[in-house]
Amino acid sequence: MTELDDITIDAFRAQVARGESEDLAWWHACQARIKALEPDVQAWEYLMPPTSTEILPGPGQLLRGVPVGIKDILDTAEMPTTWGTGGYLVSPSAVVDAAVVTLLKRQGAMPLGKTVSTEFAYFTPGKTRNPQDLSRTPGGSSSGSAAAVAAGMVPLALGTQTAGSIIRPASYCGIFGFKPTVNTVSFSGIKALAPSMDTLGWFARHIEDICTTFTALTRSDAIDALPDLSGIRVGLRNLPGDSSLEPDVTQAVSSTARYLEKAGARVFALPLDARYDDLVMHHQVVLAYEAAQTLASEFQQHGEDMGARLVELIEQGLATSYADYRASLLAAEQCKQMLSRVFADEVDVILAASAPGVAPQGLDATGDPIYCRAWTLLGVPCLNLPLNKGQAGLPVGVQLIADRWQDERLLSIARTLVATTA
Amino acid sequence: MTELDDITIDAFRAQVARGESEDLAWWHACQARIKALEPDVQAWEYLMPPTSTEILPGPGQLLRGVPVGIKDILDTAEMPTTWGTGGYLVSPSAVVDAAVVTLLKRQGAMPLGKTVSTEFAYFTPGKTRNPQDLSRTPGGSSSGSAAAVAAGMVPLALGTQTAGSIIRPASYCGIFGFKPTVNTVSFSGIKALAPSMDTLGWFARHIEDICTTFTALTRSDAIDALPDLSGIRVGLRNLPGDSSLEPDVTQAVSSTARYLEKAGARVFALPLDARYDDLVMHHQVVLAYEAAQTLASEFQQHGEDMGARLVELIEQGLATSYADYRASLLAAEQCKQMLSRVFADEVDVILAASAPGVAPQGLDATGDPIYCRAWTLLGVPCLNLPLNKGQAGLPVGVQLIADRWQDERLLSIARTLVATTA
Numbered sequence: 001m002t003e004l005d006d007i008t009i010d011a012f013r014a015q016v017a018r019g020e021s022e023d024l025a026w027w028h029a030c031q032a033r034i035k036a037l038e039p040d041v042q043a044w045e046y047l048m049p050p051t052s053t054e055i056l057p058g059p060g061q062l063l064r065g066v067p068v069g070i071k072d073i074l075d076t077a078e079m080p081t082t083w084g085t086g087g088y089l090v091s092p093s094a095v096v097d098a099a100v101v102t103l104l105k106r107q108g109a110m111p112l113g114k115t116v117s118t119e120f121a122y123f124t125p126g127k128t129r130n131p132q133d134l135s136r137t138p139g140g141s142s143s144g145s146a147a148a149v150a151a152g153m154v155p156l157a158l159g160t161q162t163a164g165s166i167i168r169p170a171s172y173c174g175i176f177g178f179k180p181t182v183n184t185v186s187f188s189g190i191k192a193l194a195p196s197m198d199t200l201g202w203f204a205r206h207i208e209d210i211c212t213t214f215t216a217l218t219r220s221d222a223i224d225a226l227p228d229l230s231g232i233r234v235g236l237r238n239l240p241g242d243s244s245l246e247p248d249v250t251q252a253v254s255s256t257a258r259y260l261e262k263a264g265a266r267v268f269a270l271p272l273d274a275r276y277d278d279l280v281m282h283h284q285v286v287l288a289y290e291a292a293q294t295l296a297s298e299f300q301q302h303g304e305d306m307g308a309r310l311v312e313l314i315e316q317g318l319a320t321s322y323a324d325y326r327a328s329l330l331a332a333e334q335c336k337q338m339l340s341r342v343f344a345d346e347v348d349v350i351l352a353a354s355a356p357g358v359a360p361q362g363l364d365a366t367g368d369p370i371y372c373r374a375w376t377l378l379g380v381p382c383l384n385l386p387l388n389k390g391q392a393g394l395p396v397g398v399q400l401i402a403d404r405w406q407d408e409r410l411l412s413i414a415r416t417l418v419a420t421t422a
Numbered sequence: 423m424t425e426l427d428d429i430t431i432d433a434f435r436a437q438v439a440r441g442e443s444e445d446l447a448w449w450h451a452c453q454a455r456i457k458a459l460e461p462d463v464q465a466w467e468y469l470m471p472p473t474s475t476e477i478l479p480g481p482g483q484l485l486r487g488v489p490v491g492i493k494d495i496l497d498t499a500e501m502p503t504t505w506g507t508g509g510y511l512v513s514p515s516a517v518v519d520a521a522v523v524t525l526l527k528r529q530g531a532m533p534l535g536k537t538v539s540t541e542f543a544y545f546t547p548g549k550t551r552n553p554q555d556l557s558r559t560p561g562g563s564s565s566g567s568a569a570a571v572a573a574g575m576v577p578l579a580l581g582t583q584t585a586g587s588i589i590r591p592a593s594y595c596g597i598f599g600f601k602p603t604v605n606t607v608s609f610s611g612i613k614a615l616a617p618s619m620d621t622l623g624w625f626a627r628h629i630e631d632i633c634t635t636f637t638a639l640t641r642s643d644a645i646d647a648l649p650d651l652s653g654i655r656v657g658l659r660n661l662p663g664d665s666s667l668e669p670d671v672t673q674a675v676s677s678t679a680r681y682l683e684k685a686g687a688r689v690f691a692l693p694l695d696a697r698y699d700d701l702v703m704h705h706q707v708v709l710a711y712e713a714a715q716t717l718a719s720e721f722q723q724h725g726e727d728m729g730a731r732l733v734e735l736i737e738q739g740l741a742t743s744y745a746d747y748r749a750s751l752l753a754a755e756q757c758k759q760m761l762s763r764v765f766a767d768e769v770d771v772i773l774a775a776s777a778p779g780v781a782p783q784g785l786d787a788t789g790d791p792i793y794c795r796a797w798t799l800l801g802v803p804c805l806n807l808p809l810n811k812g813q814a815g816l817p818v819g820v821q822l823i824a825d826r827w828q829d830e831r832l833l834s835i836a837r838t839l840v841a842t843t844a
């Protein structure tokens with residue numbers, strides 16, 4: 001089991017191919033780990049019976065025998081879905097799995113259970129604790145998926161991000177979290193929050209597993225490391241640029257910049273004008289307007305059961321005019337086009353803070369997504385790098401960002417960087 | 423009942439306010455019309471019991487007492503959903519309504535039933551006939567919604583468009599059909615086909631009702647007619663520019679151009695280079711790749727039950743590489759940006775063919791969406807204008823197109839045009 005904690009998906013597949021491991025070895029190891037740690041971590045909303053060991057047959061499966069956690073806002077035909085509602089809205093079983101669940105199964109992956117989500121992937125927390133320090137939040141909204149991966153309960157778990165719901169928990173829990181370019185993986189069968197930004201992504205402890213999962217889901221070519229990072233231009237810029245950061249984060253960014261330079265990259269401050277800083281505000285306008293529309297039925301039926309912050313968001317959305325919504329979308333569109341020129345001419349990737357600091361104390365809130373809002377509105381791929389520690393030895397992530405549809409290049413650069421720090 | 427056939431939503435609301443009509447008058451008139459015509463037209467997959475006359479209370483409802491048809495790929499809590507599968511996949515009732523169904527109900531609208539869709543909104547036809555000629559297709563995929571509105575069974579019905587599923591049936595049936603800017607109305611609770619293009623829209627017999635519904639769903643300001651169209655620049659361009667058109671369509675475009683000029687607009691041929699014509703091919707690549715992902719679960723469970731053309735699409739998608747998909751998306755992105763400059767500098771709206779001709783004979787196919795594919799990929803708002811007749815007195819529509827998020831302006835121009843032709 002210790003060995004399976006450290007192994008990559010590709011290495012496991014090779015072991016099985018050589019007859020050194022069984023298809024179900026990882027599944028059983030994960031079951032044991034969950035039994036030991038779940039009473040503390042509380043990552044799971046529902047667990048499949050340990051005897052449900054069916055693997056879909058198929059040729060060349062990249063994820064064969066890989067246990068995977070499914071965020072509980074994804075429809076599942078064989079598991080209930082609660083959307084983080086704590087029970088006021090429950091589906092015992094969906095008519096069909098969310099599309100991505102079938103894509104994973106086709107590649108041989110084994111859904112192990114549903115991981116805790118905040119309420120409809122917004123702020124009201126579930127029961128999950130941060131495995132690095134049980135008195136702290138794991139972040140949200142993909143709380144259970146991040147905690148389960150960090151605790152070694154599962155090598156891979158699905159999350160979604162509409163503000164900072166993958167990058168922030170990955171940073172707090174000390175793992176890789178990847179939000180691809182918006183609309184890379186179908187959101188069909190996943191509860192939407194703000195459809196123009198909702199993005200499916202995933203968590204893993206190894207950058208190699210983030211890459212393999214990308215290829216498994218998109219059928220891209222395999223993503224390899226480069227010889228080194230010479231010629232790679234890295235721009236430093238947080239969005240927003242003027243908000244407060246703990247010294248831990250500033251240090252993590254500097255430390256990662258040094259790793260990048262050591263690997264051959266050129267790192268420099270990237271000037272982006274104030275219109276980019278406004279994107280944080282525009283994100284909130286778009287999120288509120290779209291959430292009020294998108295969760296109309298849930299609010300109509302269960303508004304009285306909903307958490308205060310979700311009600312506040314929906315009411316803010318109902319008070320937002322179509323003209324203001326459109327203005328925010330158009331401002332984002334303009335920045336997307338400007339940023340594409342920046343990526344074409346000036347930088348290959350951007351290095352930025354993932355969160356304002358380490359995971360906050362307490363389980364009554366999931367931390368602040370402020371450093372993810374603008375990037376999510378821009379639709380760009382973002383990867384949390386778990387390379388640094390801050391106060392009390394807690395993880396502090398930073399994110400690496402590329403232009404839309406440059407996911408393969410982003411992951412390839414990250415893979416190279418991680419190899420040089422190993 | 424004859425009167426309610428000709429009345430607009432705004433006029434009905436005024437009648438009710440003056441005490442000249444009852445809230446439920448339209449509902450009962452529609453029930454009678456359906457009883458008379460449904461045996462011939464076959465527009466409905468499911469009808470609510472005529473006694474289900476609840477109207478959600480609320481202040482200032484724009485659609486109070488308006489019966490509405492719901493395309494059968496939308497989730498409904500009080501009605502079954504079959505997604506045009508003919509029964510191999512059925513949900514007796516959804517956990518919650520699709521978001522837009524609640525948005526309509528909040529405005530006082532009354533869902534009257536589920537309208538026939540082709541299989542998962544692709545090509546395999548349902549039972550519906552064209553009310554203008556029962557031997558012809560109503561078009562698809564929103565077959566039942568278009569036919570029900572054209573037959574006067576309902577003043578308003580929801581459709582969706584991923585290729586030409588609103589504009590084409592509206593053209594074939596002789597009604598207004600509106601596809602807003604992509605992502606204007608939440609797709610939550612609607613079965614996706616190709617998420618980057620799937621767009622919710624609606625059909626009506628009156629342009630005023632198209633406008634009122636836009637305001638009801640988006641909470642935009644009311645959309646009024648302009649004094650006239652002087653100063654409005656109209657560019658003529660079909661996409662693709664080189665495909666075959668029946669003389670009926672060429673005539674309909676010329677005739678509409680004359681109406682526009684009579685209203686004061688300036689109409690001229692718009693030069694767009696060959697990259698725009700390639701969008702038809704790129705649309706097919708994006709549709710296939712995304713459909714194969716998005717319908718993964720349905721294909722896994724029911725591939726053997728699916729119609730040949732849907733299987734063909736999914737298999738084409740499975741054979742499409744991520745690199746080719748991305749290249750098509752990026753080509754579309756480039757054209758979107760170029761077209762925004764064209765709309766900013768050269769034209770206010772574009773006038774184009776909706777379909778290659780009048781509704782084809784037979785019920786075994788739903789016609790060709792070729793003249794809608796590029797515009798749908800571009801995400802721009804499109805409105806079918808039912809102002810012309812072709813062979814055998816059958817309707818021939820043309821579409822009016824604006825830049826993304828210029829929906830209000832497009833509808834305002836159309837409203838002005840229609841007023842001058844009345």
